[in-house]
Amino acid sequence: MGCGTVGASAARLLLNDRETRRTRSSADIYLRKVVVRRRESALDAGVPSELISLDYRDILRDEDVGIVVELVGGTDFAGTLIRESLQAGKHVVTANKALLAHEGPELFQTARKNGVSLAFESSCGGGIPIIRALTDGLTANNIDAIYGIVNGTSNFILTEMIENGMSYSEALGLAQESGLAEADPSLDVNGSDSAHKIAIMGSLAFGEAVALEQIPVKGIDTLQSEDVAFGSEMGYVIKLIASATRSSEGSFLRVEPAFINRDHPLAWISGAFNAISVYGHSVGHTMYYGRGAGGSPTASAVLADILSIANGSYPALFSSLLTWPDLSPGARLTPADHILRRYYIRLQLEDRAGILAGVTRVLAEYDISVSSVLQHEVPDVPESHETPVPLVITTHRVEEAKLTAALEKITRLDHIGGRYSMIPILDEHPEFQVW
Amino acid sequence: MGCGTVGASAARLLLNDRETRRTRSSADIYLRKVVVRRRESALDAGVPSELISLDYRDILRDEDVGIVVELVGGTDFAGTLIRESLQAGKHVVTANKALLAHEGPELFQTARKNGVSLAFESSCGGGIPIIRALTDGLTANNIDAIYGIVNGTSNFILTEMIENGMSYSEALGLAQESGLAEADPSLDVNGSDSAHKIAIMGSLAFGEAVALEQIPVKGIDTLQSEDVAFGSEMGYVIKLIASATRSSEGSFLRVEPAFINRDHPLAWISGAFNAISVYGHSVGHTMYYGRGAGGSPTASAVLADILSIANGSYPALFSSLLTWPDLSPGARLTPADHILRRYYIRLQLEDRAGILAGVTRVLAEYDISVSSVLQHEVPDVPESHETPVPLVITTHRVEEAKLTAALEKITRLDHIGGRYSMIPILDEHPEFQVW
Numbered sequence: 001m002g003c004g005t006v007g008a009s010a011a012r013l014l015l016n017d018r019e020t021r022r023t024r025s026s027a028d029i030y031l032r033k034v035v036v037r038r039r040e041s042a043l044d045a046g047v048p049s050e051l052i053s054l055d056y057r058d059i060l061r062d063e064d065v066g067i068v069v070e071l072v073g074g075t076d077f078a079g080t081l082i083r084e085s086l087q088a089g090k091h092v093v094t095a096n097k098a099l100l101a102h103e104g105p106e107l108f109q110t111a112r113k114n115g116v117s118l119a120f121e122s123s124c125g126g127g128i129p130i131i132r133a134l135t136d137g138l139t140a141n142n143i144d145a146i147y148g149i150v151n152g153t154s155n156f157i158l159t160e161m162i163e164n165g166m167s168y169s170e171a172l173g174l175a176q177e178s179g180l181a182e183a184d185p186s187l188d189v190n191g192s193d194s195a196h197k198i199a200i201m202g203s204l205a206f207g208e209a210v211a212l213e214q215i216p217v218k219g220i221d222t223l224q225s226e227d228v229a230f231g232s233e234m235g236y237v238i239k240l241i242a243s244a245t246r247s248s249e250g251s252f253l254r255v256e257p258a259f260i261n262r263d264h265p266l267a268w269i270s271g272a273f274n275a276i277s278v279y280g281h282s283v284g285h286t287m288y289y290g291r292g293a294g295g296s297p298t299a300s301a302v303l304a305d306i307l308s309i310a311n312g313s314y315p316a317l318f319s320s321l322l323t324w325p326d327l328s329p330g331a332r333l334t335p336a337d338h339i340l341r342r343y344y345i346r347l348q349l350e351d352r353a354g355i356l357a358g359v360t361r362v363l364a365e366y367d368i369s370v371s372s373v374l375q376h377e378v379p380d381v382p383e384s385h386e387t388p389v390p391l392v393i394t395t396h397r398v399e400e401a402k403l404t405a406a407l408e409k410i411t412r413l414d415h416i417g418g419r420y421s422m423i424p425i426l427d428e429h430p431e432f433q434v435w
Numbered sequence: 436m437g438c439g440t441v442g443a444s445a446a447r448l449l450l451n452d453r454e455t456r457r458t459r460s461s462a463d464i465y466l467r468k469v470v471v472r473r474r475e476s477a478l479d480a481g482v483p484s485e486l487i488s489l490d491y492r493d494i495l496r497d498e499d500v501g502i503v504v505e506l507v508g509g510t511d512f513a514g515t516l517i518r519e520s521l522q523a524g525k526h527v528v529t530a531n532k533a534l535l536a537h538e539g540p541e542l543f544q545t546a547r548k549n550g551v552s553l554a555f556e557s558s559c560g561g562g563i564p565i566i567r568a569l570t571d572g573l574t575a576n577n578i579d580a581i582y583g584i585v586n587g588t589s590n591f592i593l594t595e596m597i598e599n600g601m602s603y604s605e606a607l608g609l610a611q612e613s614g615l616a617e618a619d620p621s622l623d624v625n626g627s628d629s630a631h632k633i634a635i636m637g638s639l640a641f642g643e644a645v646a647l648e649q650i651p652v653k654g655i656d657t658l659q660s661e662d663v664a665f666g667s668e669m670g671y672v673i674k675l676i677a678s679a680t681r682s683s684e685g686s687f688l689r690v691e692p693a694f695i696n697r698d699h700p701l702a703w704i705s706g707a708f709n710a711i712s713v714y715g716h717s718v719g720h721t722m723y724y725g726r727g728a729g730g731s732p733t734a735s736a737v738l739a740d741i742l743s744i745a746n747g748s749y750p751a752l753f754s755s756l757l758t759w760p761d762l763s764p765g766a767r768l769t770p771a772d773h774i775l776r777r778y779y780i781r782l783q784l785e786d787r788a789g790i791l792a793g794v795t796r797v798l799a800e801y802d803i804s805v806s807s808v809l810q811h812e813v814p815d816v817p818e819s820h821e822t823p824v825p826l827v828i829t830t831h832r833v834e835e836a837k838l839t840a841a842l843e844k845i846t847r848l849d850h851i852g853g854r855y856s857m858i859p860i861l862d863e864h865p866e867f868q869v870w
Contacts, residue, residue, distance in 0.1 A: 013575055013717060024574060024642060026755045121572070127718035129564075129572025136571075136748065137556070137564025139459060140448055140738030207459060265724060268703050282448060283562035283725060283735035289700060290721035300718035303575030311755035313571065316747035320461045 001035045001056055001081055002072035006095055006122070008045035009295030010069060010302045015046065027310035032065050033058060056081055060088040067309055069302060070094040075102060086110045086118065091315070093305040095122035095298055101196035101212050104203065108326035117318035119305035124197040125150055125274050127297030128290040129304065133278065134204045135321055141280025143205035145245040145429050150197045152272035152292045153181045153188035154220050154240040158257075159270040161228045162237060168223055180272055190219035191255040194242040202244030202253050205278070207323035208331040210244075210253060218256040227346055227421045230392050231259045234374065236344070237267040241426060250334040259344055259425045277429070284431040340397040342371065342425040347410065348388040348417030351378050358413050359391070366406040369396040388417050394425065436470045436491055436516055437507035441530055441557070443480035444730030445504060445737045450481065462745035467500050468493060491516055495523040502744055504737060505529040510537060521545045521553065526750070528740040530557035530733055536631035536647050539638065543761035552753035554740035559632040560585055560709050562732030563725040564739065568713060569639045570756055576715025578640035580680040580864050585632045587707035587728045588616045588623035589655050589675040593692075594705045596663045597672060603658055615707055625654035626690040629677040636711070637679030637688050642758035643766040645679075645688060653691040662781055662856045665827050666694045669809065671779070672702040676861060685769040694779055694860045712864070719866040775832035777806065777860040782845065783823040783852030786813050793848050794826070801841040804831040823852050829860065 003011060014031035022028055035056045036042045042052045059065050068085040070092060072078045078096050085092050087110065094100070100107065100123055111118040121131045125148070134143070149155050153175055160171035172189070175181035187193045195217045199210045220240050228238050236259035244253045260267050265287050269275040274292025279285050291297035308314040318324075349355045356375075363370060374392040395403065403422065411418050438446060449466035457463055470491045471477045477487045494500050503520040505527060507513045513531050520527050522545065529535070535542065535558055546553040556566045560583070569578070584590050588610055595606035607624070610616035622628045630652045634645045655675050663673050671694035679688045695702050700722050704710040709727025714720050726732035743749040753759075784790045791810075798805060809827040830838065838857065846853050 009717070017575070017577075020577060021575075024756065024758050026757060127573075127715075128721055129568050132567055132572045133564050136743055137567045137739050138562075138735065139742050140452070140456075140735050142452075142455060265703065268700065280562075280735060282444070282738070283732045286563055286723070286725035288721070288723060291719045297718045300573065300575050300715060303717070304572050307574050308571055308752070312751035313748040313755075316751050317743070320746035320748075321459065322461060323459050 001059070001068065001070050003034055003036045003042045003045050003047065004071065004073065005295040006298045006302065007071040009299035010071065011042070011045055011047050013299050013303050021307070025307055025311055027307060029306055029310050032062065035059060060084055060090070065090060067091045067093060067306055069306065070096060071302070075099045079103060082107055083110055086114050086116055089114055089116060091116045091119070091309045093119045093302055093309070095120070095302060097123040097193070097196040097200060101199040104200070104325040105209055106326070108324045111318070112326065117309060117315045119309055119314055120200070121305050122298045122301035124200055125276055125288065126290065126292040126294065127300040128274060128276065128288045128292065129301065130201065130276050130288050131204065133286070133288060134201060135323070136317060138278060138280050138283060138286070141282050143246070143278060143280050145279040146198070146201055146205055146243065146276060147266060147426065147429065148194070148198060148201065148242045148274070148276040149239055149266060149269050150242050150274050150276065150292060151188050151194045151240055152274055153185060154194070155269065155274070156180050156272045157189070158220060158228070158238055158240065161223070161225055162232060163270070165225070165229070167225050168220065189221045191217040191240065194240060194255045198242035198244050198253055198255060201276070202251065202331070203325045203328065204323055205244060206246055206251055206331065207328050208251060209325040209328045210251070210331045214331055214333055215253040215255060220257050223257050224421060226390060227344070227423060230346060230374065230390070231344060231423070234372070234394070235262050236260065236425065237262050238423070239266060239269070241266070243426070245429070247334060249338055250332040252334045252339055253331075257423060259423055261428065264428055279429050279431060285429070336401060337399050340399055342397055342427065343395045343403055344421070344423045344425055345393045345395065345407065346421040347391045347393070348419065349391050350386055350415040351389050352415055355415050356391070359410055359416070362406055362410045362413070366402055368398050368403060368406055370394070371396050436494070436503065436505050438469055438471045438477045438480050438482065439506065439508065440730040441733045441737065442506035444734035445506065446477070446480055446482050448734050448738050456742070460742055460746055462742060464741055464745050467497065470494055495519055495525070500525060502526045502528060502741055504741065505531060506737070510534045514538060517542055518545055521549050521551055524549055524551060526551045526554070526744045528554045528737055528744065530555070530737060532558040532628070532631035532635060536634040539635070539760040540644055541761070543759045546753070547761065552744060552750045554744055554749055555635070556740050557733045557736035559635055560711055560723065561725065561727040561729065562735040563709060563711065563723045563727065564736065565636065565711050565723050566639065568721070568723060569636060570758070571752060573713060573715050573718060573721070576717050578681070578713060578715050580714040581633070581636055581640055581678065581711060582701060582861065582864065583629070583633060583636065583677045583709070583711040584674055584701060584704050585677050585709050585711065585727060586623050586629045586675055587709055587726070588620060589629070590704065590709070591615050591707045592624070593655060593663075593673055593675065596658070596660055597667060598705070600660070600664070602660050603655065624656045626652040626675065629675060629690045633677035633679055633688055633690060637686065637766070638760045638763065639758055640679060640713070641681055641686055641766065642763050643686060644760040644763045645686070645766045649766055649768055650688040650690060655692050658692050659856060661825060662779070662858060665781060665809065665825070666779060666858070669807070669829070670697050671695065671860065672697050673858070674701060674704070676701070678861070680864070682769060684773055685767040687769045687774055688766075692858060694858055696863060699863055714864050714866060720864070771836065772834050775834055777832055777862065778830045778838055779856070779858045779860055780828045780830065780842065781856040782826045782828070783854065784826050785821055785850040786824050787850055790850050791826070794845055794851070797841055797845045797848070801837055803833050803838060803841055805829070806831050
């Protein structure tokens with residue numbers, strides 16, 4: 001169902017590679033029908049006319065259809081398609097992260113009630129088999145943390161800002177020209193798409209149903225190129241990180257631009273690629289890298305789901321695993337005041353005697369410990385004293401609310417600009433290996 | 436069976452995490468018995484005395500044992516254990532890459548005849564779920580290539596040579612002190628261990644039974660630190676690469692130290708970590724990263740296999756997939772003279788007029804095209820003319836045998852040292868995306 005970028009690629013794989021698949025698996029899969037709103041979209045993708053249908057009920061009634069692939073996108077109609085397909089006793093494969101993030105528990109339950117399974121490898125990380133890692137390859141682990149670069153559009157924009165010194169809007173323009181960003185790029189650049197994906201991955205990893213509202217989300221759309229450049233100077237690379245970490249106190253999920261050390265593997269992920277770091281108590285650090293979007297890579301994951309439903313391995317997993325969102329308790333969050341992280345701060349201040357002392361006094365008052373300070377030399381001429389200059393501070397680990405309160409107070413001081421930047425620094429996650 | 440480093444970690448995971456596992460899967464797994472040669476090794480690992488047995492036949496006779504885990508290592512006794520376990524109707528999990536590389540087809544067939552399955556995630560890449568990627572996550576793809584850094588000991592040694600300018604023997608000494616290399620490190624540093632792993636991965640990826648004899652193997656034990664340094668100067672990083680590539684003409688498998696561009700993700704893998712790049716026709720480039728050895732990471736993969744056998748997903752895959760080595764034809768190799776690659780060459784020559792001309796004349800005679808030449812300036816004093824200086828050349832794509840013949844001829848010329856270095860340069864593999 002659906003013949004857009006991913007649908008067309010999946011249809012072509014199904015049509016062209018049947019003989020190859022037969023040499024690789026005894027499950028013989030073929031394309032039975034393509035449901036679209038306009039016949040042209042399927043014809044353009046090379047789907048033979050006799051396979052095209054305009055009515056999805058054709059599929060539900062067809063006893064030869066064992067698996068329905070929902071690639072329509074959006075949440076309303078797609079939700080109806082999935083629900084009715086499951087109720088008709090069809091397994092469902094979907095790439096629909098928004099729908100899963102919003103209505104996961106209900107959809108999983110519907111599948112379970114009808115004795116079929118719901119597969120969604122293509123919903124996170126495009127062609128990267130990350131859902132399989134979380135539900136199968138790493139199941140012996142207590143997952144401590146996931147840090148993902150899971151939005152290729154944002155990562156492409158950031159890479160241009162870092163490597164070619166572009167501003168956010170220049171880089172967005174280039175992404176749009178290259179077909180990597182849509183005309184309305186909001187869902188990608190404001191972090192929503194990443195939030196959908198970390199909700200799905202965090203739920204599976206922790207065996208907790210994560211609600212989207214539990215994830216504070218900040219995108220790259222308000223990022224200043226000055227901060228990108230100062231970070232680089234200090235050895236950090238800015239990335240849009242979707243993270244889910246867990247301690248004995250609970251879980252902590254976030255989407256935000258963050259600085260990571262340039263030696264960490266995630267710092268190397270450039271352009272439209274995605275990567276997801278997963279830390280388990282037995283395996284330590286693992287990372288999964290690949291193309292996180294695009295028709296052909298995403299269709300690779302769609303086909304993998306179809307094949308493992310057909311050969312029976314996914315249905316067996318689906319019925320025995322207990323970490324699906326419909327079987328899991330709601331996520332218990334770590335109290336916000338127990339989350340301590342390092343931060344990068346940029347203030348604008350006039351180059352006058354005593355200003356820096358004012359800043360450090362307020363930080364001390366809030367018991368915030370400074371790790372490093374960076375202020376570039378300015379020419380010692382009278383007029384330069386009134387031009388605001390950037391002051392960059394990195395802090396030791398501190399609670400976010402306390403730091404925000406201190407910064408609000410600092411920016412009310414005389415000769416200090418009212419706006420500031422505050423970006424978390426994610427240090428290398430420890431590998432809690434037991435032995 | 437077996438309670439060495441990996442066996443002890445697997446036993447501890449099985450003993451300690453049973454309650455956690457019950458919250459994650461309806462398959463309730465527990466440790467029934469540990470078979471060892473000496474009781475002490477199991478007692479030291481914390482295995483309760485009543486679970487220890489000195490006779491593996493105890494396990495074969497025990498109807499409550501559904502899965503046998505072979506972590507004895509070696510090929511003779513381990514082969515007997517696996518064969519008899521399969522014949523007794525037990526599923527088998529093994530980390531034994533040497534055995535699988537040597538006797539894979541026979542062992543898979545024995546499993547099939549007895550209606551059980553043989554799982555081996557832990558045989559390649561430690562805790563990285565790479566076997567699952569090849570047999571499940573990427574099954575919709577025709578795999579074009581695999582490039583793996585799959586020996587942590589070698590990668591640790593190379594990292595020390597690159598980053599700290601150590602010689603091979605200094606770095607090996609450090610690896611031995613750190614417990615990363617055994618007293619006899621041969622299998623690791625001579626490339627055999629990597630060859631076992633690429634034989635397994637290549638077989639699965641291509642659906643061809645690869646015989647070890649089909650893989651030319653060169654280790655890092657003859658690597659010169661001068662070549663590591665010259666490579667760095669030219670933007671390359673030396674890695675021990677196990678590769679399997681395929682074209683319409685056949686397959687090409689190799690283990691060898693090779694230069695890769697410092698921008699390629701594999702160049703970033705440092706220390707004891709492993710990574711495997713896999714290129715598929717639909718998914719493009721994907722990479723899998725993690726700890727490739729050690730008890731705890733490897734035990735993570737052992738437990739994953741146990742769990743997916745218990746929940747039924749692996750047996751379903753095992754019986755439907757057709758790319759297991761016992762069901763596959765033998766690998767058809769690309770004719771050697773059709774393999775064209777770029778090479779790095781280092782010669783030693785005296786700094787005299789006409790010597791370079793002699794070198795380039797022979798290369799021209801063999802129709803070998805030079806891509807770049809690097810010779811550092813030497814002081815213009817008479818005695819320096821007789822001290823051999825290194826001349827580094829990189830070639831355009833050329834057949835290996837032809838280049839070797841040219842180099843043999845060059846090193847017979849006057850005033851040129853008889854020894855030379857010749858290291859392939861692996862360029863970024865193209866992503867053959869269909870759409």
